[in-house]
Amino acid sequence: MTRPRLPEAAAEGPTADLLAVRRGGRLSVLDRLLLHSPPVAQGWNALLGALRTGTTLPADLRELVVLRVAVLNGAAFEWVAHEPIGRRAGLGDEHLAALRRPDAAGPVWTPVQAAVLAFTDASTRDVAVPDAVFTAVREHLDDRQVLELTALVAGYAMVSRLLVALRVPPPDGEVPG
Numbered sequence: 001m002t003r004p005r006l007p008e009a010a011a012e013g014p015t016a017d018l019l020a021v022r023r024g025g026r027l028s029v030l031d032r033l034l035l036h037s038p039p040v041a042q043g044w045n046a047l048l049g050a051l052r053t054g055t056t057l058p059a060d061l062r063e064l065v066v067l068r069v070a071v072l073n074g075a076a077f078e079w080v081a082h083e084p085i086g087r088r089a090g091l092g093d094e095h096l097a098a099l100r101r102p103d104a105a106g107p108v109w110t111p112v113q114a115a116v117l118a119f120t121d122a123s124t125r126d127v128a129v130p131d132a133v134f135t136a137v138r139e140h141l142d143d144r145q146v147l148e149l150t151a152l153v154a155g156y157a158m159v160s161r162l163l164v165a166l167r168v169p170p171p172d173g174e175v176p177g
Contacts, residue, residue: 002169008032015041022049030077030168051155055148057141059089064113065120065149066156067091067099072124075160080170112140116149123153 010016011027015038019031022045034041055062063086070078083096091099094108104117115136122129137146162168 002167004029004033004168005166006033006036009035011035013038018042019045028081028171030163033166033168047155048159051148051152055152056145057148057152060086060091061113061116061149062152063089063091064095064099064116065152067096068104068117068120069124069153069156069160071100071104072121073157073160073164075163076170077163077168078156078160115140119149120153123150124157 008029009032011020011032013035016027016031016035019034019041020027023031031041034044052062063082066082067079067086069075070082086096094106098104098106098108104121109117115133118133119129119137122133137149141149
């Protein structure tokens with residue numbers, strides 16, 4: 001099995017306990033790497049907890065974003081961790097196959113899903129989101145949801161970059177929460 005570039009930190013102390021609460025009692029390899037810096041781990045936990053459970057975005061859109069960012073940035077851990085969550089959110093085999101394609105286009109997407117996918121691709125690939133792509137998202141999402149979508153894409157870009165840079169291998173099973 002491939003090992004991350006850093007050893008796992010000890011899973012003890014108040015920060016480890018805080019992460020374990022959000023994770024349902026079990027820490028992932030990623031969590032144990034983050035524990036090398038308790039302040040970063042605490043901030044990470046708060047941000048990702050808010051993005052996962054504190055937004056008004058529907059679950060299918062949230063997981064579409066996470067999975068697409070994983071594909072675009074080559075973050076296998078992120079894909080493996082979120083594919084089961086995406087399936088529970090209503091993404092089927094045809095959606096998951098489309099997300100893995102370079103253009104991700106196809107008739108499988110609802111209008112709002114297609115708009116969110118285009119936004120995710122633009123933000124992840126180019127950072128700048130063209131006006132036409134932004135306008136398409138605004139047709140479906142309110143102000144809060146546009147902010148949440150933007151933060152979700154940015155947050156999971158951060159996750160994927162850490163996973164890829166540290167060569168964190170995919171988990172054996174789903175990573176909770």
